[in-house]
Amino acid sequence: xxxxxxxxxxxxxxxxxxxxxxxxxxxxxxxxxxxxxxxxxxxxxxxxxxxxxxxxxxxxxxxxxxxxxxxxxxxxxxxxxxxxxxxxxxxxxxxxxxxxxxxxxxxxxxxxxxxxxxxxxxxx
Amino acid sequence: xxxxxxxxxxxxxxxxxxxxxxxxxxxxxxxxxxxxxxxxxxxxxxxxxxxxxxxxxxxxxxxxxxxxxxxxxxxxxxxxxxxxxxxxxxxxxxxxxxxxxxxxxxxxxxxxxxxxxxxxxxxx
Numbered sequence: 001x002x003x004x005x006x007x008x009x010x011x012x013x014x015x016x017x018x019x020x021x022x023x024x025x026x027x028x029x030x031x032x033x034x035x036x037x038x039x040x041x042x043x044x045x046x047x048x049x050x051x052x053x054x055x056x057x058x059x060x061x062x063x064x065x066x067x068x069x070x071x072x073x074x075x076x077x078x079x080x081x082x083x084x085x086x087x088x089x090x091x092x093x094x095x096x097x098x099x100x101x102x103x104x105x106x107x108x109x110x111x112x113x114x115x116x117x118x119x120x121x122x123x124x
Numbered sequence: 125x126x127x128x129x130x131x132x133x134x135x136x137x138x139x140x141x142x143x144x145x146x147x148x149x150x151x152x153x154x155x156x157x158x159x160x161x162x163x164x165x166x167x168x169x170x171x172x173x174x175x176x177x178x179x180x181x182x183x184x185x186x187x188x189x190x191x192x193x194x195x196x197x198x199x200x201x202x203x204x205x206x207x208x209x210x211x212x213x214x215x216x217x218x219x220x221x222x223x224x225x226x227x228x229x230x231x232x233x234x235x236x237x238x239x240x241x242x243x244x245x246x247x248x
Contacts, residue, residue, distance in 0.1 A: 111162060
């Protein structure tokens with residue numbers, strides 16, 4: 001598979017389906033998963049699969065946005081985990097065969113807006 | 125301009141340069157800027173320009189990652205604001221003329237990793 005958008009969508013479809021065989025088949029042996037917010041990193045397909053299989057809670061996702069070109073893709077997903085909503089933004093890098101070599105993920109949490117800008121903002 | 129990657133890079137270059145004329149020229153009159161984490165929204169180029177011009181602090185940015193295709197782009201930028209580091213992830217949508225119609229931005233903050241996964245992780 002050489003379409004990075006299709007690869008990213010297949011990755012999330014396999015995760016949501018808990019189809020770990022399909023999920024694994026998308027990943028390079030030496031895939032690296034990074035979480036800049038916690039400075040955590042997982043190296044290798046085996047460990048990264050284990051991380052996903054072991055991930056606690058009843059989580060589900062839908063893909064809100066996907067953009068891909070060349071050997072890169074980015075997605076924005078809505079998650080629920082035990083009913084609690086969360087957002088995930090993920091950057092993928094692929095090798096020439098279309099296998100995912102790098103996944104960098106952010107989990108941006110809600111926060112209160114700073115003072116001084118309400119005159120420009122609507123808030124839902 | 126019809127290349128969404130180039131549009132996103134021009135947007136960030138203009139912001140870093142405080143070249144508000146160039147910045148403004150990239151935006152549709154009815155551009156919408158959304159911050160899902162705070163549920164804030166700014167509608168219109170004039171207000172969005174004012175938001176950027178008024179934004180406090182001595183902020184600077186470098187683009188770490190950009191991916192674009194069709195009428196979409198996504199970027200990951202490193203910011204410093206008064207010396208403090210921050211990350212921003214931004215999704216852009218463009219119209220057929222290449223003007224930015226929608227900007228959705230996340231500011232993911234650092235957090236401590238949950239217990240139970242240290243056996244799979246390296247941490248820097």
